[in-house]
Amino acid sequence: MTAAASSPDPIARPAEDDLRFALMDLALSYLFPAALRAAAALGVADHLADGPRPVAELAGAVGADPLNLHRVLRLLATRGIFTEDDAGRFALTPSAELLRTDVPSSFAPAVLMITDTTFWRPAGELEETVRTGRTPFDRLFGMPFFEHFARDPETAAVFHVGMASMSDPENPVVARAFDLPPDATVVDVGGGHGGLLLSVLREHPDARGVLFDQPHVLAGHRLGELGADDRWDLAEGDFFTEAPPGDAYLLKRILHDWDDEHALRILRQCRRAVSDRGRVLVVDAVVPPGNDPDPGKVIDLLMMSSFTGRERTRADFDALFARAGFRLTRVLPTDTRLSIVEGVPAT
Structure with missing residues (x-):
């Protein structure tokens, strides 16, 4: 054995199962949503609908730098979003299909919303939130x-x-x-463009519906x-100060936007307006106890x-x-x- 071969490695490399690697990977994991946003914003999936394409050709179609586009797609391919063949051509996978904007199930707008600067920048300042x-955001x-949101039509x-x-x-x-x-x-309540109410009225044909939100939101409603x-x-209005009369009050992803005092104000308006046979139906994540992963624990941040x-x-x-004058009767799981x-x- 030569002296060079027997000399110790000057860099102490941890074993692959060393926990430092896991922490490093976790610390770098923000780059995956960054890459996902870039692909969605460029409309890459739309340009692969007809089959695999070389990255240079794809870059020309979406207006991107070929080398950097390749690097982004190469990373996403490690998560099953796009795939690269031996000839260097990229193709859609089932996950990437959802990024197409011309399919009914397109998830591209959701990706662009979740990774929008209105969420991305405050998340980068999470230490401030924890401290203070x-x-x-303000x-x-x-x-x-x-x-x-109300002042910026683009947002x-x-x-x-x-x-x-x-x-x-x-x-x-x-x-x-x-x-x-x-x-x-x-x-x-705060039903946006009415997607949930549409589904409820279709599922319950003897029910009537009231879409309650602010005027600029109702202008885009889909109930037609x-x-x-x-x-x-x-019904136009402010859910902190009023609610239309009814028998069932839907609040999907509404209360989780607010602290307890604001959420209480919303529920109290529902309590004042609800009929004697009525109920409130809050559609939100319910965080389970214990240390197991749960999507609600992520959205919570x-x-x-x-x-x-x-x-x-x-x-x-x-x-x-209880503070709002309701009695919780049950928590119904959904699929x-x-x-x-x-x-x-x-x-």
Whole structure:
């Protein structure tokens, strides 16, 4: 054996199963959503609909630097998003198909919303949020999230289209997971463009619906797709100060935007307006106890960084409902990442 061969390696390399590698990989994992956003924003998947293409040709089609596009797609391919063949051509995978904008199930708008600067920048300042208990959104954007949202049509469009992309596959599943009183009036509180209410009215043909939101949001409503305009109404207003009368109040991804005091104000308006036979149906993640991974624990940090809200446990909802004059009756699982927390007026 030569002296060179027997000399110790000057760099101490940890074994592949060393926990330092796991921590390093976790610290670098923000680059995956960055790459995913780049691919979605460039519309790469749309240009692969007809089959594999060389990266130089693909770069020309999307207006990108060939080398850098290759590097982004190469990383995404390690997660099953796109695939590269031996000839250097990239092709769609089932996950990448969802990034096409010309398919009904397109998830590209949801990706662009979740990775939008309104979420990305505050998440980068999470240390400030943990230290102060306040979101840095106001400092970064000059105003709270929903004020920025109302004033900036571009941000509003990203949010509404992205929410529809994320919610449309969930809505029919959620609508089938609960029952309603006969001939119920369903109020979709902060219901956006009405995707959930559409599914509810289709699933419950004897129900009537009221889409309740702010005027600039209702302007983009989709309820005309129902084909039965006599079964729904629009109601403009502020859910902190009022709610239309009804029998069932849907709040999908509404309460998690707000701290307990603001969430309580919303629920109290529902309690004042609800009929004696009515109920409130909060559609949100319900965070389970224990150390197991759960999507709600991830989204909770998104709420913490850009909003004032949070994801809640069953016990959290129980306490919140009681303060608002409701009694939590059950938590209904759905075949989505959301549950339905049901409450009835407390006697």
